[in-house]
Amino acid sequence: MTLTIATSLDEVLSAMANGARPIAGGTDLVVGARQGKVTLPADLVAIDRVTELATVATNDGTIRIGAGVTHADLLTNDIVVRQLTSIADAAALVGSPATRNVGTIGGNVMNGSPAMDTGAPLMVLGANAALTTPSGTREVALADLWTGPGQTSANADELCTALVLPQPPQSSGSAYVRLEYRRAMEIAVVGAAAAVTLDGDSISSVKVALTAVAPTIIEVDGLNSLVGSPANDKAFEAIAEAARQQARPISDLRASERYRRHTIGVMARRAAHAASVRASGQTIEVPVNRAFGIGENPENIR
Amino acid sequence: MSTNEQAVTLEVNRVSYAVQVPMGSNLSGVLRNTVGLTGTKEGCDDCECGACMVLLDGQPVNSCSYLAVQAQGRQITTVEGLADGDELHALQRNILEAGGVQCGFCTPGMLMSARALLDRTPNPTDDEIRIGLSGNLCRCTGYAKIIEAVRETAVQL
Numbered sequence: 001m002t003l004t005i006a007t008s009l010d011e012v013l014s015a016m017a018n019g020a021r022p023i024a025g026g027t028d029l030v031v032g033a034r035q036g037k038v039t040l041p042a043d044l045v046a047i048d049r050v051t052e053l054a055t056v057a058t059n060d061g062t063i064r065i066g067a068g069v070t071h072a073d074l075l076t077n078d079i080v081v082r083q084l085t086s087i088a089d090a091a092a093l094v095g096s097p098a099t100r101n102v103g104t105i106g107g108n109v110m111n112g113s114p115a116m117d118t119g120a121p122l123m124v125l126g127a128n129a130a131l132t133t134p135s136g137t138r139e140v141a142l143a144d145l146w147t148g149p150g151q152t153s154a155n156a157d158e159l160c161t162a163l164v165l166p167q168p169p170q171s172s173g174s175a176y177v178r179l180e181y182r183r184a185m186e187i188a189v190v191g192a193a194a195a196v197t198l199d200g201d202s203i204s205s206v207k208v209a210l211t212a213v214a215p216t217i218i219e220v221d222g223l224n225s226l227v228g229s230p231a232n233d234k235a236f237e238a239i240a241e242a243a244r245q246q247a248r249p250i251s252d253l254r255a256s257e258r259y260r261r262h263t264i265g266v267m268a269r270r271a272a273h274a275a276s277v278r279a280s281g282q283t284i285e286v287p288v289n290r291a292f293g294i295g296e297n298p299e300n301i302r
Numbered sequence: 303m304s305t306n307e308q309a310v311t312l313e314v315n316r317v318s319y320a321v322q323v324p325m326g327s328n329l330s331g332v333l334r335n336t337v338g339l340t341g342t343k344e345g346c347d348d349c350e351c352g353a354c355m356v357l358l359d360g361q362p363v364n365s366c367s368y369l370a371v372q373a374q375g376r377q378i379t380t381v382e383g384l385a386d387g388d389e390l391h392a393l394q395r396n397i398l399e400a401g402g403v404q405c406g407f408c409t410p411g412m413l414m415s416a417r418a419l420l421d422r423t424p425n426p427t428d429d430e431i432r433i434g435l436s437g438n439l440c441r442c443t444g445y446a447k448i449i450e451a452v453r454e455t456a457v458q459l
C-alpha cells in the first residue's frame with residue numbers, strides 16, 4: 001500500500017493512470033474503512049495540496065468550482081454565497097467545523113450518496129462534473145453521473161476536477177433545506193433544493209431536486225407548467241405535491257417511508273419559498289435551516 | 303520495514319517525530335501509540351464525537367478519521383501543545399475554574415476546537431461558540447460551563 005502526496009494535477013492524473021485512487025479529506029473513505037464498510041485502496045494519491053483544484057472562478061458566463069474546494073471555503077466564497085446560495089446553505093450543514101475544513105465538494109459529489117447535501121443544489125443550478133484523465137476532460141450532467149447509492153458512471157482513472165455551472169441570470173435565487181434531528185454531525189433525513197428565476201412577481205424558471213428519497217438525488221419533473229404563474233403559496237404547494245408524488249423513499253432506522261414522503265413535500269415547499277424570496281432580491285442568511293429556525297417561525301416560511 | 307509501513311516525519315507541537323507508520327493507520331492512533339502523546343482521546347472512532355480533535359495547520363480535524371501518512375508536512379497541534387511549559391493556556395485555566403471538566407474525556411477535543419475558534423474569531427458570540435464546538439460531544443452534558451469558559455477566555459485574551 002502506498003500514499004503519494006501530490007502537489008500538481010499532472011501528478012494526480014499519472015498516479016491514477018497507474019491505478020491509484022484519490023483521497024482529499026478522507027471524511028467518507030477513511031470513516032468507511034474504519035467501519036469496515038470499504039477497504040482502503042492499495043494505492044492512494046492525496047489531492048488536498050493541489051492548489052489548482054481549490055479555486056472558484058468565473059469565466060464567460062460559467063462558474064467553475066474546483067473539486068478540492070472545501071465546505072468551509074464554499075461558505076466564505078463570495079461568488080458561491082451571492083450567486084449559488086443553495087450550495088452555501090448545504091455546505092453550512094455538512095458535519096462539523098472539522099468535517100467542513102477537510103471535506104470537499106468534489107468528494108461529496110463523487111461519493112455518490114443519495115443523502116449528500118451539496119448534490120441537490122448543484123443539480124438545480126445545472127452543474128456538470130468535469131472528469132479528467134491525462135488525455136482530456138469530459139463534462140457529465142449530474143443526472144448521468146449518479147447511477148445508484150455510492151455509484152457513479154466515472155471511470156476509475158477519471159478525476160473529478162471541477163463542478164461547472166452556468167452563471168444564474170438576474171433575479172435568480174436558490175435555497176437548500178433539509179430535515180434533521182440535530183444540528184451537527186447529521187445526515188439529511190430528507191432535503192430539497194430549489195432554484196427560481198423571477199420575471200416581476202411571476203416565475204420564469206423553477207427547478208427542484210430532492211435529497212435522500214431515491215437511490216440518487218433526483219430532479220422533480222413537470223414544473224415547467226408553473227412558468228408564468230405567480231411565485232405564491234399555490235405554486236409552492238404544487239411543487240410540494242410533485243415532490244411527494246415523485247419521491248421513492250425507503251424506510252430505515254432514520255425515518256419511515258411515509259414520514260419521508262410527507263416531509264419531502266414540506267422541504268420542497270420551504271426551499272421553493274426561500275429561493276423565491278432570494279430571487280426577489282431579499283436576503284435570507286445562510287443556511288436557510290438556521291435562519292428560519294424551521295418549526296420555530298412557521299409564519300416566516302411554511 | 304514491511305511494505306505496508308512508510309517512514310514519515312510528523313511535526314507535532316513544533317517537534318519533529320520520525321516514525322514508521324502502517325499505511326492505513328489513523329492519526330489519533332499514531333499520536334497516542336507511536337509518538338506517545340495520549341492527551342488526544344479516541345471516543346467513537348467514527349468521526350462523530352470530536353474527542354480526537356487536533357489542529358492541522360491551525361484547523362480542527364478529527365484525527366481518528368485522518369490517515370497519519372497524509373499529515374506529513376502539516377503542523378499538528380495536540381492538547382499537549384496548548385500549555386507553555388508549566389503555564390496553562392487561558393482556555394485550560396478557565397475550563398477548570400468554570401467547572402467545565404467533569405469526566406474529562408471530551409476536554410482535550412473541546413479545547414482544540416475552542417482554540418481554533420478563538421484564533422479565527424477572537425470575540426465570538428454565544429452562537430459562534432456553539433457552532434465552533436458543534437463537532438464535540440460531552441457525555442456528561444456539561445456544555446453550559448464549557449461555553450462559559452470559552453466566553454471568559456475571549457474576554458481575557
